[in-house]
Ligand SMILES: NC(=O)C1=CN([C@@H]2O[C@H](COP(=O)(O)OP(=O)(O)OC[C@H]3O[C@@H](n4cnc5c(N)ncnc54)[C@H](OP(=O)(O)O)[C@@H]3O)[C@@H](O)[C@H]2O)C=CC1
């Protein structure tokens with residue numbers, strides 16, 4: 001039996017992780033979980049999975065749940081609550097499926113506690129990759145990728161030597177506006193931006209896919225996970241999201257991982273690794289039915305956020321922290337109807353341009369820069 005702590009249980013990755021746990025009751029048990037504000041769903045999950053420990057975002061919701069469930073479950077809240085879930089003694093694997101850089105501290109604490117990490121929360125590695133990877137290495141902790149592209153690369157690299165890699169190729173769907181030219185993006189709506197062609201995901205990542213910042217964050221995530229320089233990380237447009245990513249080796253052989261778009265595959269792989277279990281209800285890939293796959297070079301002027309991410313990643317230091325924090329605030333402002341779609345990239349560009357980079361930021365410096373960047377972007381909205 002593997003005991004699981006699930007951070008972000010009420011989200012898109014969180015609920016799909018619960019699907020995986022539900023279908024393998026003899027292998028997995030939900031020991032602890034966190035949700036943000038979705039108390040109604042929290043109640044349902046508690047009744048079905050009976051975790052021992054539950055964290056919510058605020059004190060009021062924590063009190064409400066205590067009254068409803070009594071002392072059968074321990075309820076905690078806020079950042080301390082997230083840390084308690086991430087370090088729960090009985091837990092073997094922490095699935096980090098919260099959205100945003102709020103995932104950083106619980107990840108670091110889980111590493112300190114020696115937990116295996118199944119990481120969906122890409123913002124953690126973008127904002128503080130050097131700290132997270134160093135901590136994991138020192139503590140001998142494994143970080144298993146959940147993001148579909150990184151899981152694909154991880155699967156392609158099983159049994160391979162790093163020295164033989166020519167490059168990795170992250171595939172990108174192009175997001176909701178992949179068929180639109182840049183000049184057609186002036187007046188696009190939130191509703192249109194939230195219609196991803198291939199994946200049903202949380203709101204923030206769906207907007208990131210539309211701006212292609214998602215791919216930018218993934219490039220930085222791949223740099224840290226696979227210890228590769230940015231020159232060995234390529235992005236290729238592939239609108240069907242059937243090839244989840246590929247590795248090209250020096251002998252010119254290319255290994256790809258394919259499948260119908262279903263996040264339960266990489267989630268389950270992280271939980272069963274190095275084994276594989278049956279994935280109940282999965283739609284098996286039938287290439288004869290699919291017929292044709294499409295590929296296209298990325299235009300960095302069309303997708304400026306991807307360019308910013310490569311630049312910030314290569315420059316390193318505190319720039320990825322600024323990129324991430326500015327993006328989180330800009331996307332939230334777009335989702336709230338405060339700014340236009342194209343203003344997202346303008347705000348990020350402004351935040352990056354004014355920042356005086358710190359070379360090897362400490363955890364405290366990252367926190368400070370993250371908060372300061374958010375204040376700056378918010379000040380531009382007024
Ligand atoms: N969805 C997908 O298919 C994929 C997602 N990812 C990555 O996985 C992560 C999660 O994405 P996704 O599941 O789509 O996101 P969702 O928005 O669907 O879910 C986010 C989860 O985080 C919780 N949460 C949000 N803010 C806070 C906070 N301040 N404190 C504590 N909990 C919080 C939410 O709680 P509540 O809703 O209760 O408020 C929810 O449980 C992201 O980093 C994303 O980039 C990567 C690959 C694919």
Ligand SMILES: CC(=O)[C@@H](O)[C@H](O)COP(=O)(O)O
Nearest residue numbers: 147148172173174175209214
């Ligand atoms: C499912 C997943 O991993 C997402 O990150 C997905 O990659 C989004 O698709 P695009 O960013 O390629 O549009």
Ligand SMILES: [Mn+2]
Nearest residue numbers: 147148149218
């Ligand atoms: Mn992805």
